[in-house]
Amino acid sequence: xxxxxxxxxxxxxxxxxxxxxxxxxxxxxxxDLTAMPGHVPFITTLRPGVVIASTDKGExxxxxxGGFAEVSAExxxxxxxxxxxxxEFTQPRFDEMLEEARVQRDSxxxxxxxxxxxxxxxxxxxxxxxxxxxxxx
Amino acid sequence: MPSLxxxxxxxxxxxxxxxxxxxxxxxxxxxxxxxxxAAENARPYAQRMEAVVNGLAASVKGSDSAPLLLSxxxxxxxxxxxxxxxxxxxxxxxxxxxxxLARQHAATLASKGKTVKIITVGKKGREQxxxxxxxxxxxxxxxxxxxxVGYQNARxxxxxxxxxxxxxxxxxxxxxxxxxxxxxAQVPTAQQIIPAPVPEDAEATMLYDYEPxxxxxxxxxxxxxxxxxxFAALLENAASEQGARMSxxxxxxxxxxxxxxxxxxxxxxxxxxxxxxxxxxxxSGAEAL
Numbered sequence: 201x202x203x204x205x206x207x208x209x210x211x212x213x214x215x216x217x218x219x220x221x222x223x224x225x226x227x228x229x230x231x232d233l234t235a236m237p238g239h240v241p242f243i244t245t246l247r248p249g250v251v252i253a254s255t256d257k258g259e260x261x262x263x264x265x266g267g268f269a270e271v272s273a274e275x276x277x278x279x280x281x282x283x284x285x286x287x288e289f290t291q292p293r294f295d296e297m298l299e300e301a302r303v304q305r306d307s308x309x310x311x312x313x314x315x316x317x318x319x320x321x322x323x324x325x326x327x328x329x330x331x332x333x334x335x336x337x
Numbered sequence: 338m339p340s341l342x343x344x345x346x347x348x349x350x351x352x353x354x355x356x357x358x359x360x361x362x363x364x365x366x367x368x369x370x371x372x373x374x375a376a377e378n379a380r381p382y383a384q385r386m387e388a389v390v391n392g393l394a395a396s397v398k399g400s401d402s403a404p405l406l407l408s409x410x411x412x413x414x415x416x417x418x419x420x421x422x423x424x425x426x427x428x429x430x431x432x433x434x435x436x437x438l439a440r441q442h443a444a445t446l447a448s449k450g451k452t453v454k455i456i457t458v459g460k461k462g463r464e465q466x467x468x469x470x471x472x473x474x475x476x477x478x479x480x481x482x483x484x485x486v487g488y489q490n491a492r493x494x495x496x497x498x499x500x501x502x503x504x505x506x507x508x509x510x511x512x513x514x515x516x517x518x519x520x521x522a523q524v525p526t527a528q529q530i531i532p533a534p535v536p537e538d539a540e541a542t543m544l545y546d547y548e549p550x551x552x553x554x555x556x557x558x559x560x561x562x563x564x565x566x567x568f569a570a571l572l573e574n575a576a577s578e579q580g581a582r583m584s585x586x587x588x589x590x591x592x593x594x595x596x597x598x599x600x601x602x603x604x605x606x607x608x609x610x611x612x613x614x615x616x617x618x619x620x621s622g623a624e625a626l
Contacts, residue, residue: 211488243547281488
């Protein structure tokens with residue numbers, strides 16, 4: 201079994217990354233999971249969160265929101281509606297996304313409200329993981 | 338017979354027109370390259386999305402819990418046409434050919450007794466459709482402030498469309514745009530997006546494990562798939578528009594060149610005629626002495 205797998209991170213506008221990796225940590229809807237070479241073929245949707253790809257040259261971290269991951273034994277493709285490098289996930293961007301999620305949460309009712317509230321909390325958590333604090337709640 | 342001065346003026350005005358069309362052609366060429374790149378970059382996402390959705394759709398098809406976006410509302414009464422055109426003119430038959438296709442489609446549907454609703458994207462299509470299908474227009478998306486179409490634009494359109502679908506405002510949605518084939522050929526295309534068409538030969542991919550369930554993933558992915566298709570259509574349209582403008586401006590430039598040649602010949606002839614006339618007058622005057 202090979203000890204690396206192909207990792208593709210694709211957004212609708214462009215391809216963000218295409219590198220060999222040894223493991224990728226994915227924020228799945230039902231919980232985090234780490235995919236390594238030889239993983240069972242697998243498709244999961246994503247919640248907003250941090251993707252950590254381990255390469256020979258170290259870790260690469262991305263923030264993603266919405267989309268899905270397609271895992272097979274030798275490749276993993278992440279299709280994320282929005283994704284950016286963790287370094288680019290700055291305080292203003294974080295605030296902007298939080299604000300957007302907050303508006304969505306407050307405009308919906310019933311089950312949609314709960315889903316949006318979770319979306320909001322997930323973004324908050326992603327920010328916390330990267331050491332960002334919401335400047336206003 | 339126009340005077341020499343008139344001819345000179347016309348030649349000059351055609352010359353400045355040629356300068357403008359030439360410049361527009363070059364601008365269009367540069368924009369076309371960028372638009373093509375954008376369309377190219379969007380392809381991997383769209384392809385994978387389509388592959389996964391098709392695989393899922395094939396395995397969920399027929400089950401009662403299939404999402405409405407896939408199975409449809411069970412009716413076929415109200416059709417929504419999303420007509421995407423450009424914000425600007427001077428691009429040959431680009432806008433007209435999309436509108437023409439949409440109009441034909443609307444006429445066919447109307448003759449079958451269906452209700453037609455139209456959302457227009459881009460000013461030009463709206464202007465043309467307002468005349469005869471004005472009462473069918475339900476919304477308009479203005480992209481004139483947008484310099485480069487991004488995914489965000491597609492998402493806004495999609496949200497509007499999906500909101501209407503959830504509210505039961507229509508049963509079937511079709512988008513109209515021009516697929517980019519080459520600089521000289523753009524193919525107006527109608528593409529059904531809701532309910533999601535499943536190709537006949539799509540096979541259920543039993544290969545994968547799904548988390549959460551197949552239905553839940555599909556529920557999440559179908560709206561994104563709609564957005565992706567609209568985004569791809571917007572990009573294709575942008576490339577087509579620039580392509581059409583480029584070839585329209587190319588032939589305009591060439592026409593202006595031909596016109597200048599013709600006018601110059603006419604100008605020279607009448608100048609020569611005037612000189613000859615003056616000579617005759619002088620000579621016959623001298624002979625009379």
